[in-house]
Amino acid sequence: MDQRICRIFSFVSAIALAATVGISSEALASSPPGMALLKQRCASCHDLTGPAPTTLHALWARKGPDLFYAGNKFQRKWLIEWLQHPIRIRPAGEFYADHITPGSKRDRIDPSTLKDHMALDAADAQLAADALMTLHSHDDLIAKESVPNGTISPTMGALVFDKFLGCMACHRVKPDFGGLSGPELYTAGKRLRARFMASYIRSPQAWDPKIWMPNKHLSNARIVQLVHYLQALSEGESNE
Ligand code: HEC
Ligand code: HEC
Known part of the structure; x- marks a missing residue:
């Protein structure tokens, strides 16, 4: 390669690299401390970025409720308490049809198919709640x-x-x-x-x-x- 072209090329790629690093370090600096915890321990079941499912198949396959608008949905105080002592909210789980056996008079839940939600300690619950409260879609x-x-x-x-x-x-x-x-x-x-x-x-x-x-x-x-x-x-x- 011609030396001049080569120099121009490395100059351009250095700018591109700086731009990428710049954006990611800025994003990192502005994200709350609990965001890393959410990504590591919660994102396998909860959508933290959206959008919500657009097909029934995706809806039924969802492993946990969407959390990408948590800051508009929840009360912080409740979040901190619940994350330490999670009590079931959806009696038949995230997708009810997976946990219900139709009865002759009314449907029954099969509790053996339901799993308890993980509990966080007080410090992590507060970190997670604060990070969740920054998610403001809608x-x-x-x-x-x-x-x-x-x-x-x-x-x-x-x-x-x-x-x-x-x-x-x-x-x-x-x-x-x-x-x-x-x-x-x-x-x-x-x-x-x-x-x-x-x-x-x-x-x-x-x-x-x-x-x-x-x-x-x-x-x-x-x-x-x-x-x-x-x-x-x-x-x-x-x-x-
Ligand atoms: C056919 C079933 C059905 C009927 C009827 C129904 N809902 Fe719902 N409702 C749902 C489902 C499913 C959700 C969301 C589930 C989720 O987020 O996991 C929901 C969510 C909600 C929420 C938000 C709760 C939360 O924890 O996210 C409120 C409030 C609510 N419904 C109120 C009502 C009211 C008031 C009525 C009567 C006008 C009503 N619903 C009728 C099924 C129903
Ligand atoms: C194995 C899958 C799984 C993991 C991992 C998980 N959750 Fe959940 N989460 C669920 C399910 C399922 C529900 C619905 C529970 C219910 O309705 O009782 C839920 C409910 C919630 C709710 C209430 C949501 C609502 O709309 O009612 C919050 C808040 C929550 N989880 C936060 C977290 C946080 C924070 C983490 C990580 C520290 C986490 N979850 C990890 C599966 C999971």
Whole structure:
């Protein structure tokens, strides 16, 4: 190769190398300390980057709930506690059909097929929670919601949730009471952020395109009522 061309070539590749190193060290510096822990110990089951599955096959194969919008979904305090003492949220696991045996009257869970979630020590739980809280996909959906503080009578709430809208077919409202194919909702008020609940109820598919929760096209007033009901169920307080 001609010497001049050779020099130009090495100059260009040095710039390219510097650019790559520059970007990665910058990204490394800005990522929270717990991010490495999430990547090492959690990413085999949880999607930390998105997007959500776009086919039923991929949805059913998912090993754990998506966490790439964790910062918009969870309450930090709940995360820190749960990561140390994980209690089952989805009574029949991540994909219910893998853990249910159809009964003559109603479906039963086969507990022998369910595994306990790993528990972290206090320091790691805090690191992981802080890293999770930086994952902010779908800020646009959250920005559209506002949930004023308020209450709903338990009787009215139960009537709307259980009877009118049939939410209980898939969600438990007490331990051992309610459906099996969705997450339990009696801790939702402590677990989830108010505006996330509102947004998810408004359009589950905006968060998870192939999820089987139906979009009931509810009014704002109805959605706010439901969030108040879920907060009351767990005596959760709005943190937003
Ligand atoms: C072997 C697979 C696996 C690994 C590894 C794993 N998880 Fe999970 N995770 C799951 C499953 C399955 C669930 C659903 C549990 C339930 O609903 O009770 C879950 C639930 C969660 C939830 C609640 C999510 C929600 O939407 O309700 C959080 C938060 C979480 N995991 C964080 C972590 C963190 C942090 C790590 C790493 C330190 C981790 N997980 C490692 C499988 C895993
Ligand atoms: C056909 C079953 C089904 C029905 C009916 C249903 N849901 Fe869901 N719901 C789901 C599933 C599945 C998810 C998400 C599962 C996941 O993230 O693993 C979900 C998620 C949610 C969430 C977010 C909870 C979380 O932990 O991520 C809320 C809040 C919720 N549903 C409320 C409702 C309300 C209110 C109704 C009635 C208007 C309702 N659901 C009706 C299946 C259902």
